[in-house]
Amino acid sequence: MAPVARSIRVIFTVRPTVFFPLSLSFDFVLPEATATDRITLFVDVILPLPLPKLYTYRVPYEMNDEVVIGGRVIVQFGAKKTLSCIVAAVHETPPKQYQAKYILEFIDDAPVVTQPQLKLFRWMADYYMCTLGEVINAALPSALKLSSESRIQLHPAFVAEENPYPLSEQEERIVSILASEDGKSLTFTEVGDLLGISSFHKVIKSLIQKDVIFLFEHLADKYTPKVVKKVHLAHHFVEEGVLEELFQKLASKPKQLDVLMRYLQRVPVYQNIHANHKGLEKAYLTSSPHLSPSAVNTLIKNGVLEQFDVIVSRFPLEDEPEAKLHFALSEAQTAARDEVLNLFGEKDIVLLHGVTGAGKTEIYIDLIRKALEGGGQVLYLLPEIALTAQIVTRLMRVFGSRLGVYHSKFSDNERVEVWNGVLSGRFQVVVGVRSAVFLPFDNLALIIVDEEHESSYKQYEPAPRYNAREVALMMANYQGAKTLLGSATPAVETYYQTRAGRYGLVTLTKRFGEAGLPEIELVDTRKSREAKKMHNHFTPELLTEIETKLSLKEQVILFQNRRGYSPFINCLDCGWIPKCKNCAVSLSYHKHSHELRCHYCGYADRMPVECPACGSRNLKTVGFGTEKIEDDLKIMLPAANVQRMDLDTTRAKNSYQQIISDFEKQTTNVLVGTQMVTKGLDFANVSLVGIINADSIIHYPDFRAHERAFQMFVQVSGRAGRKGKKGKVIIQTADPQQVIFDKVIRNDYLEFYDYEITQRREYGFPPFMRVIRMTVKHMDQSLGEQAAILLTQELVARLGREAVLGPEAPYIFRIRNFYLQEITIKLDREHTVLKQAKLQICEAMNVVKDQKEFKQARLVADVDPM
DNA sequence: AGCACGCCGACT
DNA sequence: GTCGGCGTGCTC
Secondary structure (H helix, E strand, C coil), rough: HHHHHHCCCCCCECCCCCCCHHHHHCCCCCCCHHHHHCCCCCEEEEEECCCCEEEEECHHHHHHHHHCCCCCEEEEECCCEEEEEEEEEEECCCEEEEHHHHHHEEEECCCCHHHHEEEEEEEEHHHHCCCHHHHHHHHHHHHCCCCHHHHEECCCCCCHHCCCCCCCHHHHHHHHHHHHHCCCCCEEEHHHHHHCCCCHHHHHHHHHHHHEEEEEEEEEEEEEEEEEEEEECCCCHHHHHHHHHHHHHHCHHHHHHHHHHHHHHHHCCCCCCHHHHHHHHHHHHHHHCCCHHHHHHHHCCCCEEEEEEECCCCCCCCCCCCCCCCCCHHHHHHHHHHHHHHHHHHHEEEEEEEECCCCHHHHHHHHHHHHHHHEEEEEEEEHHEEEHHHHHHHHHHHHHHHEEEEEECCHHHHHHHHHHHHHHHHCCCCEHHHHHHHCCCEEEEEEEECCCCCHEECCCCCCCCCEEEEEEEEEHHHHCCCCEEEEECCCHHHHHHHHHCCCCCEEEECCCCCCCCCEEEEHHHHHHHHCCEEEECHHHHHHHHHHHHHHHEEEEECCCCCCCECCCCEEEECCCCCCCCCCCCCCCEEEECEECCCCCCEEEEECCCCCCCCCCEEEEEECCCCCHHHHHHHCCCCCCEEEECCCCCCCCCCCCHHHHEEEEECCCCCEEEHHHHHCCCCCCCCEEEEEECCCHCCCCCCCHHHHHHHHHHHHHCCCCCCCCCCCCEEEEEECCCCHHHHHHCCCCCHHHHHHHHHHHHHHHCCCCCEEEEEEEEEHHHHHHHHHHHHHHHHHHHCCCCCHHHECCCCCCCCCCCCCEEEEEEEEECHHHHHHHHHHHHHHHHHHHHHHHCCCCCCEEEEECCC
């Protein structure tokens, strides 16, 4: 059963003194049971806080039966805070060091977190070197987390006329508001707003001392069910004859009559008396263009219609699609599917390596269907950006309302409903992003991780710094489920596992339908530049090709891996470059908003008209981002309809969907964007993809730079030419000789893999070694460096010199006013070694943290960084 | 994460 | 002389 949400909980932390409970007088009447029968239970709870251990609370004896592992309870934590937390264990061992506090309340009568989840969360905390509280915090939709808020209320014994203490003007104001309504209460922030000051604590303290008000903690479920207002005909009208009478009465009121007619049209009261019981959504009547909303209200006021509320699901049970979407798998798809199933016989994990456009989704759907037939649950993970309306509607048509969707743009209430839907068994398939691995499955049969190479599966801030692909694999392992990883450009680590025989491998080399892979052309920007043939950032080759495609009414995608107009501006007279005041980066110019913005901390300033250093008006933009590409293109090709898709244009809730649908409907011809355009989008009419500046992607100081570049080029190329059309890709680069281009052009993953794996082996990187990246952050540069040096020493002392690299300041050495130092640790892959090493890393971190002068240093461990 | 207790600067 | 700043430590 799904947990029942209770609306409001009130807990007194400061009891009004007048109501001193009389029951404290000793009445020692015990129930039938004698004291010796009593079993005293204790629970270990996970608090949603970054605390290293669990806390033990005592179960009130009468509540022994209510304890549910994985259920939520409310406890007092510290002097003031009342929190909800998850019961991780039940036992009878009283803590020796301290007196356990009692649990205040039990929220759920069934687990909200399943046993396999608890096991998984423990593994995560261990593996990713974080606390269970941090895992729980990331896992639970925040509406399932309760936390208290202090409120004040007029003291029940307070009578204004008898108050012996003089009140200040501010105090009077608070009192008059609290007295305005019986039992009215205010939060601290409300008090602050009311008085227009932020230091309201003094006032509150004084009022408490004078016995005018008291404090209490208010704890409310944040989850609110969705309510729909409905109306139906008042019951006594539902009778023959009576209704006619009503019509006559309303004869002179045409508007009301209209409403009534419409109601009867939708609710056939004559044919079926019971139809009236369910009624009709009020909004259907009030928002109908031909009806008057006020007439509806008049009918309600006069008792003809009755209004009532109904709690509904945010994911309505739609009628199952009449004709379920049925599609035939192609021969290649069928073969691949059978091979996957076959491999699942001996392996738990299979990689489906299929070129872009090979039709992997149909294979997934077929496998999901099979898994459901076997009675198990299915989790289908997608990177954020690929989880579009396109794929959801498609899955909806196959799985109907058994499909749950879990998405970062979902509201919290929606998330809770998906969570509960998984618990109750309503949702047997969930398609979702990274955080969907936290959903409370307990009977998984299959997990699909699509685009498994995607770095967005890895969370970096805040902890837990987990990779959803790895978590999914672990969860599948715990629940005996099979996992299918899918990608056109598998992560080197993943492919290595197939070579090592640990994962099965199925390959699809042909595109679905007759579509061939796109033709890829490299264009040398250096040559064009020397010949003075560049049009802004476009080579003549790219520009001509764009024009050709547009004249054929075909669409174009342009990829530029940097948002904004230009990465910085520069004063031509004095050389001034605006820098972020919090970070060691230049400010990016955003033309649309006339702002200079920091892409690391969000700091923004108005674009100056003149140089603040020398007063010159010769401010020039340097470099280019998506905004400039969009701008230039609009000027050079005024007939083209250009749309930009990047973080800045997709901030609003539905803008992303809008841009995609405009492009789909071919309202826009050219889509300019950042990485967003490289992922999983499937448009039939795109025949050209342009990569404006390939060099900025390849030249990156990181062992994964080549892998990332290869994946990005192949993925974005894959957007070109689908559904029978051969597409073209133009890559602009100043250095066409780069080794990886050769592999991209021939779309030769295997060759890329062989090349890359050799490098990884030689330089000792994953998959041969495991990397843990330590970051030391400090407001003070020198202290940060010293802390990093000490940490390095401690690490070397435990792990050996060869395992530790650094410390080193990263390229961007200051973010949000914190100076950064990085240490890279390389470890043997073996589990016992790894576990031991993590303990030693914790020790080393503690040595630094225990040092008085480094108290303000922040130490972060990132396991398997990306 | 809060929040309470504890030690140093600018003020009625 | 105090009020209040935030730095450090604890929460079952």
